[in-house]
Amino acid sequence: MPNIDEGAKVPTASTWPSAAAAGDPLTESPSAVFDTALFDAIFFDRDGTLVLDQPYNADPELVIPVPGAVAAVAAARRAGLHTGVLTNQSGIARGLLTAVQVRAVNRRVDDIFGPFDVWKICPHGPAAGCRCRKPAPGMILDACSTLGISPFRTAYIGDIGSDMGAAHAAGATGVLVPTAVTRPEEVVQAALVAKDLAAALQLLLGASSGSTR
Numbered sequence: 001m002p003n004i005d006e007g008a009k010v011p012t013a014s015t016w017p018s019a020a021a022a023g024d025p026l027t028e029s030p031s032a033v034f035d036t037a038l039f040d041a042i043f044f045d046r047d048g049t050l051v052l053d054q055p056y057n058a059d060p061e062l063v064i065p066v067p068g069a070v071a072a073v074a075a076a077r078r079a080g081l082h083t084g085v086l087t088n089q090s091g092i093a094r095g096l097l098t099a100v101q102v103r104a105v106n107r108r109v110d111d112i113f114g115p116f117d118v119w120k121i122c123p124h125g126p127a128a129g130c131r132c133r134k135p136a137p138g139m140i141l142d143a144c145s146t147l148g149i150s151p152f153r154t155a156y157i158g159d160i161g162s163d164m165g166a167a168h169a170a171g172a173t174g175v176l177v178p179t180a181v182t183r184p185e186e187v188v189q190a191a192l193v194a195k196d197l198a199a200a201l202q203l204l205l206g207a208s209s210g211s212t213r
């Protein structure tokens, strides 16, 4: 089964390199130069990170953003960074939802957050041994290929240990934002932990990035 690539929105050569230059980051925030020097993109886990975890959700109506998540993604974009969502959706392999339903849910996420630059979905189950199911790094590497950037200049924010495993395996900077489902040992093992997405963005981009303006 091929990796489903959600019609990734590939920036054109004429637009994507200008992201850092656009909006004159020097005047937007004191940390902007530091920001863009370290990262080209911030990638997010979907369930439990951007939206409240609704296991095997097939219904766009059930998409509810995590409080503060929309503002955090906006802060990343303001810093001139690409944004993307990388999500395990084994419900497809398990026959609990269809790829079409997953796409509909993802469109709802794009509607709420504004369109992400790239989406990568792993439709496989744990036994498939695919290269994309987290903690494998495939989705991060593929998202970087789509954007034409290095994984070393990306961060991945998620709520469980397999998110951090994928980040580590890809050479990305992982940040754990724990939820009720996060196991204590996953918090202990994570190199970077933040209490919410705003704090994660501040950790990655500097103190001013999480502020609302």
Ligand SMILES: [Mg+2]
Binding pocket: 045, 046, 047, 048, 049, 158, 159, 160
């Ligand atoms: Mg999650």
Ligand SMILES: [Zn+2]
Binding pocket: 003, 122, 123, 124, 130, 131, 132, 133
């Ligand atoms: Zn996969």
